[in-house]
Amino acid sequence: MAETRDSLHIVMLPWLAFGHMMPYLELAKLMAGKGHRISFLSAPRNIDRIPKPPSDLASLISFVKLPLPAVEHLPEGAEATSDLPYNKIQYLKKSYDMLQEPVAQFLESSDPDWIMYDFAPYWAGSIASRLGIRSVFFSIMTGACLGFLGPVWALKGGDYRKTPEDFTKRPNWVPFPTRVAFRHFEIKKIFDAVIGNASGVTDLYRFGAGQESCDIIALRSSYEVEPEWLSLLRDIHTKPIFPVGLLPPRDPETRGEMDSWRSIKEWLDSQKKGTVVYVAFGSEAKPSQIELTEIALGLELSGLPFFWVLKTRLGSSDTESVVLPNGFEERVKGHGVVWDSWVPQLNILAHDSVGGFLTHAGWSSVVEALSFERALILFTFLADQGLNARFLEERQIGYPIPRNESDGSVTRQSVAESLRLVMVEEKGRVYREKAKEMRPIFGDKEIQERYVNNLLNYLKEHRPVKHLKSKGITI
Ligand SMILES: *[C@@H]1O[C@H](CO)[C@@H](O)[C@H](O)[C@H]1NC(C)=O
């Protein structure tokens, strides 16, 4: 792909979580596919771990390794949230904030047209504007999440919301009825995002400052899915809002990691069409021991075939690994599989035998599942997952396993009943049908193409003036 006078150089700075780096990389590939140059910044071991782009794009995407400064309590070698238990992620943010100087140096020496940055590097927008580089706050979250989080004043320390209770209600800047809000047990678990932690800056502040100092806001969303939330964002931020599309998965990989896929496929091939529940909670979540036991016994009680990808430990510094109930794997042998290492999730979701997905409601997993018409059963853990779940629940696109409002606990009976409802019972037909209806919205490549073109047109028209002149473009 040749670079032309028209082509841009765009720097990408995603947060150190695979759920953030992967959608950034997906968008990078779509933009490189149109001849633009991308510099993708992350910590060295993350870059070694993300899948390499196809060879026709390789020359346009450069990966830039920024070593993370050592920080007390941050285990050595931990560079992504999936390397760490939840209570250590605060130290990863602290170390990440120490990259301000190296990022500024890189921007200064490479002089890109634009930088696209995530919520964590809330400082990137002001560095960029100091250097005459334009900036996009690019959120991998939905408009519903950003809309619930709200305007800059509410994020940067306004006292509109102070207690966990305050986050369980629709905020007053949302003018339409919606159930999008946290549940008690969800916000309590992540309340350090509101009150702050070792990095000295709250996550809410990061969202506020990041959105305040950018030129435009982009997000992984589309008008087909949430027009009302996108229009709300336009009102509360008074700057251009660009949905970049949902970034649906490409065709599943058939190369690489073939050995694990071959044996998984063999098992899936032996199951009946649409009967298997795929169970996976993303790279960052680990059920508590009590949750794990109830989910396991619930799966067993449901009698449904299942394939479960289970993380029992979060990185080598995690001292609290969890275990399956005694004799569980023996008892479910033949109709249930528990897998404890990396899987090609896309291949599994694309397989005909899979009918439903018991998921943490991470947005990437939701997009992948709905691109393949898989019905959703929801069990949230962290971050924006609760807000995604409410968004899906109110449209009957996903069914939440009933939980205790105060501590989030579940029973094996409610796990089994929820799974049977969504997978087989007549009463749950709506969930299976909704998943089918969503495919043209979540999986459409042409819609995706339109959103990327639209963003790129804006980025081209509004590139820094100094670059327009040096490229001989008159304005
Ligand atoms: C940060 O938050 C975590 C999780 O809420 C908590 O366990 C930890 O004690 C907090 N640390 C500090 C230094 O506030």
Ligand SMILES: *[C@@H]1O[C@H](CO)[C@@H](O)[C@H](O)[C@H]1NC(C)=O
């Ligand atoms: C929900 O959890 C709380 C706190 O653990 C407990 O006191 C309460 O009895 C539970 N409620 C139900 C209905 O089980």
